[in-house]
Amino acid sequence: MDSITSLDQFNRLLKDYMRSYNTSVHSGIGTTPMERYQQTRSAIRSPKSREWLEECFLNRITRKVNKDSTVSIDKVSYDVPMQFISSKVEIRFLPDDMSSAFILCEGEHYPIRPTDKNENCRTKRNNTPSIDYSRIGGEG
Numbered sequence: 332m333d334s335i336t337s338l339d340q341f342n343r344l345l346k347d348y349m350r351s352y353n354t355s356v357h358s359g360i361g362t363t364p365m366e367r368y369q370q371t372r373s374a375i376r377s378p379k380s381r382e383w384l385e386e387c388f389l390n391r392i393t394r395k396v397n398k399d400s401t402v403s404i405d406k407v408s409y410d411v412p413m414q415f416i417s418s419k420v421e422i423r424f425l426p427d428d429m430s431s432a433f434i435l436c437e438g439e440h441y442p443i444r445p446t447d448k449n450e451n452c453r454t455k456r457n458n459t460p461s462i463d464y465s466r467i468g469g470e471g
Contacts, residue, residue, distance in 0.1 A: 389423040396420055400454070401446050404429070408446040415441075 335341045353365045360367050378384040394402040396415040401408045402422065411420065411434060422443065424432035434441040 386423065388425075390426055392422050392424075393419055394422060402443070404432075408448075409443040410446050411443050412441050 335344065354363050356363055362370075378387075392404065394404070396402055396411055396418055398416055400411055400413045400416055402411055402420070403409070404422065404424070407429075409429075409432065415434065415436075420434045420436065422432060423435055429445075432443050434443060
């Protein structure tokens with residue numbers, strides 16, 4: 332086989348191979364893969380929805396949200412909704428399209444976006460101390 336010099340050439344060779352493979356009788360099933368597929372086509376289940384099918388192919392990672400309401404994915408910082416501060420979240424995304432990334436929580440999608448460091452440093456957060464020293468006799 333000559334070396335492949337382009338993606339188009341590779342795609343043509345793959346298509347030819349798949350056509351040959353799917354129309355040749357296989358001893359294990361006693362028929363061609365195409366005929367076997369045609370026989371069982373009525374048993375094929377359809378996906379619930381296009382959105383459901385697309386979500387099946389998303390990458391999934393878990394991250395702990397920092398106190399500044401950010402997470403890091405592949406050394407890039409992303410802003411997340413403040414309600415998730417200090418929580419572990421599941422993030423779903425397409426590796427080549429991080430603009431579609433979101434947190435999935437209780438069936439809801441919460442979009443994330445690359446961190447704007449100037450905006451992030453000015454954002455007010457409700458990070459009150461976990462101990463109120465004035466209530467336990469401390470002086471303020």
